[in-house]
Amino acid sequence: MRVRGTPGAFRPGRRAIVVIVTLALALPLAASSIAGARSGSTSAAPALTVAPSSDPGPSGPVTAEDRRLLVRAESLLTRDCMVRAGFQLWLGTSPPADELLSFPYVVDDIAWARKHGFGSDLVKAVDARRRTDPNQRYVSGLSPERREAFLAALNGARPEGLEARLPSGGVMRRSAEGCTSETQRRLYGDLAEWYRSSKVVTDLTYLRQRRVLADPAWTAALRPWARCLRQQGHTADTPERLRESVGTRGRADEIAAAVAEARCAQNGLAATTRTLDARHGDELTAAYHQDVAAKNRLEHGALPTARAVVAAEHQ
Template sequence: MRVRGTPGAPRHGRRALVVIAALAVALPLAASSITGIRPNVTSAAPAATVAPSPDPAPAGPVTAEDRRILVRAESLLTRDCMTSAGFQMWLGTSPPADELLSFPYVVDDIGWARRHGFGSDLVQAVDARRRADPNQRYVSGLSPQRRQAFLAALNGARPEGLEARLPSGGVMRRSAEGCTSAAQRQLYGGLTEWYRSSKVVADLTYLRQRRVLADPAWTAALRPWARCLRQQGYTADTPERLRESVGPRGRADEIAAAVAEARCAQEGLAATTRALDAHHGDELTAAYHQDVAAKNRLEHGAIPRARAVVAAEH
């Protein structure tokens, strides 16, 4: 789970105001949280929107259930590969449903706000699971030499062989060797195309959110929202400033402020945000349609293999 900041902040914390997204959804193994397992990112000009060749019949995204199967299959393949390399690895577990909800602009679910405020309790829960992660404990208990061998077996010795130029600028690189790449190659076939297209499409989420927050319609919709907040005793003019005003004053204050934020969002900000998010999402999908289509095609093609891997687990 991540709670991210606003545009203009450093790369690791700039994407959104509140985002609840569990590691187990984005990453196939609990070991993904192990210190030292990170992608290689360097600066570069934004990626071009033109890919080498169009996909003849672009497929839509896979279903949530199929995506769950893909993640599970990749986890199993990676674990088996690491076992063959002489290491232990445990699979991650799916997070609770409330952790899967994301509010990148404003909390607009009153029930969720009453349960979680701005999500500080969920952040603590994820941190607790990370500390209890058997993969983390296992790797921490290895000798320095053995730990380095574990990371090399998982990710490859050097971040070379795979590259993706991100639409927002910068380049991500990863080794084409190691068990992560072996599992993805077995599932998706074209590892180079999969790595590039999946990273490009993931980066579109950041771009979409940045465009929404910079849209004049978003700024205009904040004004009546802020007036509503003032009627409830808060003077913040953005969701970010509301969180800052609450600060560490306690759980009850956090929940009260989050409920006020969500209630006031019902007066127009929530609907405007959904419309802007869809509009900018459609524009970016069209601009990077070849990467989007390539990722969808590769995922659809991988589903039969993933189902076979998951079935063999039982």
């Protein structure tokens, strides 16, 4: 199942390879705070890919092309704001297509598994790009005082002013000042509503995946998958334990295990996963329909400004 993932790293025990988020701008050290929520929630979490709405009007989600437009416009506006504040910021490029795939339940793409195993090679490529990222080099080269000023200009001095209560528990906060907020205010208008709705909708990804993995239908579908896996020479009752069994034995073993996982997923687990993911996604979208609708509405409303900003880039 191909679902947009969150930034992460390959390690034994992960249920899925999670590689990178498409960003047109690599921003270092984004500042936000979270109280009482799960580990790993940050303000840089990617947008939830929910089941497409049957309503083709503005209440539905924007297209993938429009979302890329919004990301590009936000990148340009943030860069220009930082330049006005006396700092430099470089625009990034989208990563290769293979890095945009993640498998939060089970690897089910045999060709991808043959090429990448569980994705450790992609994580290494991401890490290599981060080490050479001009924004990271620039910030690292600033004095402590200038670095603090850079982060304050980007994110605001303190994570105060914006708040989102997450469906999974906890509260996220961010400054209403700084270039990030200035940019989003210009694009989306109501910054407080944008911050709240976007964080709530992002959190639904985590909830959806957690519900799928707790669903009895998922557990039942694992049994024939595990039997198939044993016939392939691997002993594991979940994808997570398969990764643990591979450990750090080497690239060849990683690829062999990933191919076996993907091949055995074709015997029903992949289809069950798609069904459960869609069902729980629909249920969560319905339960939080006001937040989903608000985010969609604000994104549609931001498109005219985004088009003008991107068009101005080429003038």
